[in-house]
Every structure is written in structure tokens, then in C-alpha cells.
Amino acid sequence: MQQAKIYEQVVDRIRDLLESGELHPGDKLPPERKLAELFKVSRSSLREAIRALQESGVLESRRGDGTYISLPVGSDLLAPFAEVLTQQRVRLWQFFQFRIAIEPQIARLAAQERTDGHLEALHHLLDMQEREVIADEKNGFADLHFHQLIAMATGNPLFVDLVTRAEAKLAETRNESLQSEERMQRSLLAHKEIYSTIAGRDQDGAENAMRTHLQQIEKLVFCDRE
Amino acid sequence: MQQAKIYEQVVDRIRDLLESGELHPGDKLPPERKLAELFKVSRSSLREAIRALQESGVLESRRGDGTYISLPVGSDLLAPFAEVLTQQRVRLWQFFQFRIAIEPQIARLAAQERTDGHLEALHHLLDMQEREVIADEKNGFADLHFHQLIAMATGNPLFVDLVTRAEAKLAETRNESLQSEERMQRSLLAHKEIYSTIAGRDQDGAENAMRTHLQQIEKLVFCDRE
DNA sequence: CTTCGGATATTGGTCGGACCATAGTGTACA
DNA sequence: TGTACACTATGGTCCGACCAATATCCGAAG
Numbered sequence: 273m274q275q276a277k278i279y280e281q282v283v284d285r286i287r288d289l290l291e292s293g294e295l296h297p298g299d300k301l302p303p304e305r306k307l308a309e310l311f312k313v314s315r316s317s318l319r320e321a322i323r324a325l326q327e328s329g330v331l332e333s334r335r336g337d338g339t340y341i342s343l344p345v346g347s348d349l350l351a352p353f354a355e356v357l358t359q360q361r362v363r364l365w366q367f368f369q370f371r372i373a374i375e376p377q378i379a380r381l382a383a384q385e386r387t388d389g390h391l392e393a394l395h396h397l398l399d400m401q402e403r404e405v406i407a408d409e410k411n412g413f414a415d416l417h418f419h420q421l422i423a424m425a426t427g428n429p430l431f432v433d434l435v436t437r438a439e440a441k442l443a444e445t446r447n448e449s450l451q452s453e454e455r456m457q458r459s460l461l462a463h464k465e466i467y468s469t470i471a472g473r474d475q476d477g478a479e480n481a482m483r484t485h486l487q488q489i490e491k492l493v494f495c496d497r498e
Numbered sequence: 499m500q501q502a503k504i505y506e507q508v509v510d511r512i513r514d515l516l517e518s519g520e521l522h523p524g525d526k527l528p529p530e531r532k533l534a535e536l537f538k539v540s541r542s543s544l545r546e547a548i549r550a551l552q553e554s555g556v557l558e559s560r561r562g563d564g565t566y567i568s569l570p571v572g573s574d575l576l577a578p579f580a581e582v583l584t585q586q587r588v589r590l591w592q593f594f595q596f597r598i599a600i601e602p603q604i605a606r607l608a609a610q611e612r613t614d615g616h617l618e619a620l621h622h623l624l625d626m627q628e629r630e631v632i633a634d635e636k637n638g639f640a641d642l643h644f645h646q647l648i649a650m651a652t653g654n655p656l657f658v659d660l661v662t663r664a665e666a667k668l669a670e671t672r673n674e675s676l677q678s679e680e681r682m683q684r685s686l687l688a689h690k691e692i693y694s695t696i697a698g699r700d701q702d703g704a705e706n707a708m709r710t711h712l713q714q715i716e717k718l719v720f721c722d723r724e
Numbered sequence: 725c726t727t728c729g730g731a732t733a734t735t736g737g738t739c740g741g742a743c744c745a746t747a748g749t750g751t752a753c754a
Numbered sequence: 755t756g757t758a759c760a761c762t763a764t765g766g767t768c769c770g771a772c773c774a775a776t777a778t779c780c781g782a783a784g
Contacts, residue, residue: 277765277766277767278766278767278768279549279766279767303734303735303736304735304736305735313767313768314767314768314769315768315769315770316542316545316766316767316768316769317766317767317768319542319546319736319737320545320546320549320766320767322736323505323546323549323550323553324549324550324552324553326550327549327550327553327554328553328554333735333736333737334735334736334775334776335503335735335736335737335774335775335776336734336735336736336737336774336775336776336777337734337735337736337775337776337777338734338735338736338776338777339735339736366654366655366656367656369607369652369654369656370654370656370657373600373603373604373606373607373657374599374600374603377599377600377603378599380599381595381599426595428592428595428596429592430592430593430595430596431596431599434660503736503737503738504737504738505737505738529763529764529765530764530765531764539738539739540738540739540740541739541740541741542737542738542739542740543737543738543739545765545766546737546738548765559764559765559766560746560747560764560765561745561746561747561764561765561766562745562746562747562748562763562764562765562766563746563747563748563763563764563765564747564763564764564765565764565765
């Protein structure tokens with residue numbers, strides 16, 4: 273029963289080195305062969321880790337030269353804090369903090385800008401979610417898209433993009449406490465509440481309802497474990 | 499003679515298959531060994547391509563089972579609004595709407611989470627901005643980074659990333675009304691106000707000060723023309 | 725002494741093959 | 755009929771070799 277794949281472990285170890293300050297942006301990494309030996313893994317696994325880190329913009333390989341830690345964007349002025357920018361893993365709680373700061377404002381705007389078309393789409397989605405709950409399907413499909421539809425109701429593609437990325441990232445770390453039957457019913461209720469405030473163009477109500485909804489989820493996620 | 503690396507070619511070919519509709523979200527890919535043979539590459543290179551695509555959320559591998567195309571956004575439910583996501587052009591006012599919704603919340607969090615180190619950096623930046631105003635330099639360097647520093651004070655890299663992207667995008671369309679001497683003085687004053695609220699850990703004050711600041715800028719940009 | 729050019733070493737990129745670990749499938753037995 | 759086992763397919767890991775681009779060093783030319 274081996275859970276973590278080797279290359280994932282390597283990714284983590286390299287990120288750790290960055291956060292602990294043992295490696296700095298611009299540094300040149302040891303050659304792959306030495307790194308592999310150092311980490312006690314095959315060069316193949318090490319390379320897959322490098323590919324992953326490269327794809328997320330942390331590393332940069334130059335054939336015949338070496339592998340470097342990417343320089344963060346921005347100027348020297350930001351240097352003291354700059355490492356936060358590119359590398360540094362994003363924790364789960366940071367995502368929740370992010371959503372709780374952003375989405376209530378989106379809901380507020382949605383209440384202001386929504387059209388009847390958006391309302392209809394939301395209503396349709398709620399129906400679907402209700403059927404999911406009754407059938408006890410745990411795919412969470414409707415739940416996932418509710419927040420996207422709210423963002424669309426603002427009429428501003430920037431919000432849609434933002435929420436979409438957040439949802440996608442959050443889906444990676446989906447945990448079980450989000451899948452209990454009780455939680456799904458609570459979620460449905462909260463969504464209905466948010467829907468009605470937006471339908472009634474109640475901006476304050478929408479903002480508060482959304483914040484309450486997200487805080488409930490947060491509490492569930494962080495108190496449920498261990 | 500910079501030949502594209504093999505695994506990059508493979509990444510592109512797979513992305514092409516997705517966009518051309520020959521592969522759909524949820525589909526199961528052929529086994530790695532067959533795919534490698536099909537693409538005429540080694541399994542190692544194919545796997546590095548898969549790692550990269552996996553890191554960007556396109557693919558998903560399950561040991562003993564297969565590799566699947568992840569299904570984040572593209573459901574039929576969103577189809578009516580989907581154009582917004584991909585290629586609707588983002589208007590300038592949408593950026594302002596975005597910032598006015600987001601940054602006051604960031605300022606609020608900053609007032610809560612800031613350390614003395616952040617405060618010091620902010621103070622230093624304000625000094626620099628003051629010298630700019632006095633010297634009548636119009637580079638707007640300090641002005642640009644003020645909002646970034648605020649985001650850093652939240653301690654959450656997600657906000658930093660967000661603000662950085664927004665600033666970068668806005669810098670492209672920088673217009674002249676932002677460069678007048680009067681505006682720069684007003685901006686400096688507003689920044690000082692925001693600074694003092696954050697220094698005093700006044701969350702409501704910070705939120706309001708930031709909102710007022712942004713609304714002033716918005717007014718300037720949109721009333722100045724014609 | 726400086727500069728240029730080529731030989732050499734270093735390093736990432738690609739390859740093929742072997743074996744391991746796990747999830748899904750089918751089959752034989754109770 | 756149902757359960758447990760063996761088998762198979764598939765992703766994960768390792769090894770060792772060679773290729774290709776780049777850096778470095780060193781000697782010859784100016």
C-alpha cells in the first residue's frame with residue numbers, strides 16, 4: 273500500500289527546499305544524475321518531477337547547461353517577498369480564505385447584474401442538484417457548477433475565469449467530508465437561499481448568504497478531520 | 499537550430515486532439531505503450547508529456563487502470579455562456595469592476611494579517627512614491643507596486659498572484675489620465691490613508707479606503723475622455 | 725597579453741527494455 | 755449462487771546506453 277508516487281515525493285522535497293530557503297530563485301540545481309543519486313531515486317522519476325515543476329513554472333531546464341529555479345516576476349523592490357509569488361505551495365486553508373473573500377462580492381454583483389436568463393439557468397441547476405441529492409449520487413456535479421453560474425451572472429468574464437480556476441484546483445483535493453449526505457442537503461439549502469436573494473436582487477443578502485455558505489463548508493472541512 | 503523537444507511535441511499533439519474534438523473529457527487514453535508506438539516516441543518521452551499535461555490539469559492517471567482526460571469545465575450545462583470563457587474580449591471597465599470587488603477585501607485581510615515587516619516595506623514604498631511626486635517623475639513605479647505589497651501583507655500567495663496579473667494587464671492599457679500631476683498627488687494621499695488604516699488594523703477602514711481610492715481612479719479614467 | 729578556434733567535458737534529452745504494484749476481469753471452487 | 759483466487763492489463767520505477775546542445779579549457783595566432 274504505497275500511496276505517494278516517487279516523482280510526487282521528489283516534487284514535494286524540491287518545493288520544501290525552496291520554502292525553507294535552501295534554494296533561491298536563479299539558483300542552478302545539481303545535475304540530474306547527482307540529484308537522482310542524492311534523492312535515492314532513478315533519473316527517470318527525477319525527470320518526471322522536474323517536468324511537473326517546470327510545467328507549474330517553478331523550474332526551467334536548458335539542455336547542455338543545467339536546470340534553474342525560475343526567477344519570479346517583478347522588480348527588486350519585491351525581492352524580500354518575491355519568493356511567495358511563484359513557488360510556495362498553496363495550502364488548502366488559503367483557498368478557503370480566498371473564496372470567502374472573493375465569492376461573496378461576486379454574489380453581490382450577480383444580484384445586481386443578473387438577467388432572467390441567468391436566473392433560469394440557476395434554477396435548472398438547482399433542480400438537477402435536488403435530483404442528485406434524492407438519488408444519493410455523490411458526483412457533486414451540480415454543486416461544482418453552481419458557483420460558476422453565479423460568476424456568469426455578473427456578466428464579467430474575469431469572475432468566471434477566477435471561479436473556474438479555483439473550483440478546478442479545489443477539486444483536486446476533494447475530501448470525503450464534502451460528500452456526506454447531510455452536507456449535500458445543507459449545501460442544497462444554502463444554494464436555494466443564495467438563489468432567492470439573487471432573484472430578489474438583494475445584494476447584501478446575496479453577499480451574506482454566500483459568505484455563510486462558504487464558512488459552513490470551511491468549518492466542515494477543517495473540523496471533520498482527525 | 500532549436501528543435502522542439504519530443505515531449506513538447508507530444509504535449510501539443512495531445513492538446514490538438516482535444517481541441518479538434520477527437521478526444522473528449524472523460525475519455526480513456528490508449529495505454530502508454532501503444533500511445534508511444536503510435537506517436538513514434540519512447541515511452542519515457544511520452545510519460546514526461548503526460549506528467550506535464552497532468553500538472554496543468556488536462557490528464558489524470560490511475561495506476562492499474564489507465565489515463566483519462568479530466569473533465570473540469572466543458573460540460574454542456576455551461577455551453578450557452580461558454581463563449582464568455584474562451585474569447586470574449588475583456589473591457590477596461592470590467593477590470594475596474596473586478597478590482598473594486600476584490601481589492602477592498604484584500605485590504606481588509608491585510609489589515610488583519612499584516613506583520614511589522616509588511617508595514618515597513620509599505621512605508622518605504624510610500625517614501626519612494628513621495629519622492630517621485632516631488633521630482634515629478636511619471637514612471638508610476640511605486641504606484642504600481644503598492645497594491646502588490648498590500649496583497650503580500652495578507653500572507654496568501656493567491657491574492658498576490660491575482661493582483662500581479664491584474665496590474666500587469668492594466669499596465670498594457672495605461673492611459674494618460676492616470677499620469678497627471680494632480681492625480682498622482684491624490685493617489686499618494688489615498689495610499690497614505692490606506693496605509694494608516696492597515697497600520698492600525700482597522701479592517702473596515704482599510705476596506706472602505708481602498709474602495710474609495712479605486713472608485714476615484716475609475717471616475718478619473720471614464721470621465722476624462724470625450 | 726588578448727583573442728579566436730577547436731577539442732573536451734558536462735549536462736539535459738531520448739531511447740529501449742526490464743521488472744514492480746495495483747485495479748479490473750475472469751474463473752474455478754465451495 | 756457467491757466468494758476467493760489467479761490472471762491480465764496498465765501505470766510506476768529503475769537501469770544503462772547513447773544523442774545533442776552548451777559550457778569550459780587550452781593552445782595557437784595576432
